[in-house]
Amino acid sequence: MQELENIxxxxxxxxxKEEIEIxxxxxxxxxxxxxxxxxxxxxxxxxxxxxxxxxxxxxxxxEELIRRLRRAIFAKLNVKIFKPKIDIxxxxxxxxxxxxxxxxxxxxxxxxxxIALVKDADxxxxxxxxxxxxxxxxxxxxxxxxxxxxxxxxxxxxFRGVPFGSMPTLLAIAEYVTKPKAICVVCGSPAxxxxxxxxxxxxxxxGAIDKYxxxxxxxxxxx
Ligand SMILES: [Zn+2]
Numbered sequence: 001m002q003e004l005e006n007i008x009x010x011x012x013x014x015x016x017k018e019e020i021e022i023x024x025x026x027x028x029x030x031x032x033x034x035x036x037x038x039x040x041x042x043x044x045x046x047x048x049x050x051x052x053x054x055x056x057x058x059x060x061x062x063e064e065l066i067r068r069l070r071r072a073i074f075a076k077l078n079v080k081i082f083k084p085k086i087d088i089x090x091x092x093x094x095x096x097x098x099x100x101x102x103x104x105x106x107x108x109x110x111x112x113x114x115i116a117l118v119k120d121a122d123x124x125x126x127x128x129x130x131x132x133x134x135x136x137x138x139x140x141x142x143x144x145x146x147x148x149x150x151x152x153x154x155x156x157x158x159f160r161g162v163p164f165g166s167m168p169t170l171l172a173i174a175e176y177v178t179k180p181k182a183i184c185v186v187c188g189s190p191a192x193x194x195x196x197x198x199x200x201x202x203x204x205x206x207g208a209i210d211k212y213x214x215x216x217x218x219x220x221x222x223x
Contacts, residue, residue, distance in 0.1 A: 129154035182214030
């Protein structure tokens with residue numbers, strides 16, 4: 001028991017240092033060229049919270065999710081990562097960014113499955129959250145209520161520029177929101193929109209550079 005308490009204390013001290021470091025870095029620096037509001041509070045980890053990293057395709061959402069989770073793993077925190085079954089783009093058991101960073105993840109069909117799998121996790125990462133069923137909002141709230149740090153990444157809008165799935169609600173309930181930008185392939189401006197370059201009309205048509213480009217508002221159109 002004493003041993004467990006010691007481990008917990010060490011982890012929590014490490015986690016505290018990590019959070020303070022993030023706080024200082026974000027306070028000092030610009031991130032992706034934009035000042036962001038990312039200030040996870042540097043206090044004891046008995047309060048959960050929700051972070052959302054959201055933007056268009058190729059904006060670096062998954063890289064940012066992986067970066068945060070890696071830091072937590074270095075701090076010896078217990079991390080669990082989930083993604084919906086629909087995203088089989090690169091790997092069945094990992095979350096993988098377009099730049100091919102990867103972390104092992106658990107693929108699930110229904111968002112409620114997460115609750116039973118995270119009993120001993122300190123930090124929960126959820127990738128491609130726009131593809132989960134709408135119960136993902138309750139699941140995320142419940143996890144934060146359980147005292148966990150929940151980091152959610154997902155597309156904020158679909159190819160038409162319409163808010164995607166539960167992302168608008170997740171963005172609203174999050175304590176910390178980061179919206180990284182891509183670069184418009186037409187003009188080089190910061191890009192916030194996902195341009196579909198095929199003529200598919202389905203909201204979900206999983207693909208990467210074969211089907212999508214990042215565009216600014218001016219150069220985005222609905223095909
Ligand atoms: Zn543009």
